[in-house]
Amino acid sequence: MIMNETKPNGALAHRVTELSLNRTELALLERSADEPAWLLSARKVGRARFAELGLPTLHDEDWRFTNVAPIAKMVFKPRLEPGRHGVTEKVLSRFPFTALAGGQLVFVNGQFAPELSSLALLPAGVKVMSLAAVLATEPALVEPHLCRHARADSNAFTALNTTFFQDGAFIYVPAGQAVAEPIHLLFVSTAKDHGTTAHPRNLIVAGRGSRVTVIESYVSLSDAAYFTNAVTELVAGDNAVVEHLKFQDENQQAFHIATVAAHFGRASNVVTHSIALGAKLSRTNIYATLAGEGLECILNGLYLTRGEQLADHYMVVDHAQPHGASHEYFNGILADKSKGVFHGRILVRPGAQKTDAKQTNKNLLLSDDATADTKPQLEIYADDVKCTHGATIGQLNDESIFYLRARGIPREKARRMLIHAFAGEIIDRVRCAAVRQELDRLVWDRLEQNQKIEGSP
Amino acid sequence: MKQPILAIQNLSADVEGRQILKGINLTIYPGEMHAIMGPNGSGKSTLAAILAGREGYNITGGEVIYCGQDLLALDPEERACEGVFLAFQYPVEIPGVNSTYFLKAAYNEIRKHRGLPELDAMEFLAFVTEKVKLLHLPEDLLKRPVNYGFSGGEKKRNEIFQMAVLEPKFAILDETDSGLDIDALKIVAHGVTTLKRPDNAQLVITHYQRLLNFIVPDFVHVLYDGRIVKSGGKELALELEETGYDGMIHATAAPA
Ligand SMILES: Nc1ncnc2c1ncn2[C@@H]1O[C@H](COP(=O)(O)OP(=O)(O)OP(=O)(O)O)[C@@H](O)[C@H]1O
């Protein structure tokens, strides 16, 4: 896929709408001809939508702060063939969440690697497998959900993913079943060439009254500027209890765009976390549809950036039914010249009475050159609702630092305690203890590293 | 004569170009308890903050010798490790930092500085439980973030609790009595009195004679417009109660 970008430095240049397909991709499109008709037509729609929409520019309201021109400028390389690409279990073990009791599915450059994957014993009827495999064997299981929640309509990257996705994870928990241990989906990139692209597509279906915890992590063994364009559809049935954590730690050159399209049923209880540590540019779109009455969801997120990284979170919380509660908490810790973006839209549809929607976005700037843009957007069409939002952008509080120092704690340590506390507000919301502890250690280490790179002020 | 714990000589300081301290002289010996009284805005908290090492003050003259060393040359954390303690007039809420974790970190920094082994979590907990009783603090406060959501009185008691744990050589109490009910005031006063030893000293800033009924100072100083205009024994506090600051200043200002 080679995208035509005519203007140099064209931050606001023409939309990129042409997809020039390379041979591998053409072959893929042909191969997909034996896919179910409903999927083929979804792909067709995706392709058409992309041609219409093109990659967003800074003129698009939803992309005002995040310039994807570097992605548009990439000369996309053919995707890599399936295989391990030198990845071994030992190599994987250095990545977080790989020692959890639930086991994992591993994807190398977007392709399922069965020989690196292993799972703990699952309750009857629970399926954890590659999406390509289930499409080949039991397409009826995915048909009600796949491409129904992540809609290509308004999001060019979802349209792209829908057109090109080959594989990803499929998790299905039948009604009433509980999966005790967290399931880890590990996406690792070994791309050596600039522009190597993967479009992972995941579908997680938690049936009525079921329970499951899923971690989706994106990590890297390369230093090339590759591009991950992931889409996850997450469906929580009535009364389901779901914890979902997306962990992004791509390399510092990589581009990462991901969409989590979530659909929550009546009285379900879902918490989804987005942790963004890596990538040169990352954008996570979370579309949450509160489709049933009396449900509760928490959208929780933490982004840590340094250098010239940009981490963007874009959220649409759609209250479609009464008595729904949604709480969004996003904290960013921004060092050097990095940038954080948060855009939170809350939509309360007519009839979604007694909605309780809350949104907070807090940004901690560790340097004078770091910036944060935060934009709440409330659209409320019901009258008996409670909606609050708050955003802060600021530096570490000097009074707090002085208080700690006045008790004997050195300045650097005091700073770190405060930064860690700020991250801790988010990490503490992770319910699964093993995941929380691992994440806490990891974020702590990363903060220490970033501090070292940044140097003492 | 023994060495003073604190010797302030002719200390002057500016904040943002405005002179706040205008030549303070004050000497404190081991075993002494001093009280500073003075009207709002006279510079009491400024003096306390400068002694504890807060940034943002411009020292324009004078010096402060603490146990024989130049106090103003030390960072706040070094001062704390050397035994200086400030009970804040307005303790800061620090969400996300657990009280016990914070206090253990502080305590161990000070121990490290003194060449003592650090206490582990269990040892520290045992040690702290004793001190909690002294201040009648609800133990669950220790499980909460530092000062976070504490009532005004709890914050003040927490300051003295920290003092009890860190065992400073020189403690400055900035209006620790303000906002305390009478029972809490007695508890705090009892705590402070208990912590008094022949080898340490305390400087108590207050507006009220009330506190001095419970904590009996050896000396009382009146700070007025950046200067100590009068010093005396505990009876000076009573006199102030009678005359007010203005009355006292006019009497003092009249040349003999
Ligand atoms: N950071 C600052 N910037 C400007 N002025 C300041 C600053 N800090 C203190 N001041 C001024 O210095 C003066 C002395 O303040 P200080 O807080 O020391 O008074 P105080 O004696 O403690 O008063 P109170 O009894 O009300 O606590 C006040 O006029 C105050 O406004």
Ligand SMILES: [Mg+2]
């Ligand atoms: Mg004061």
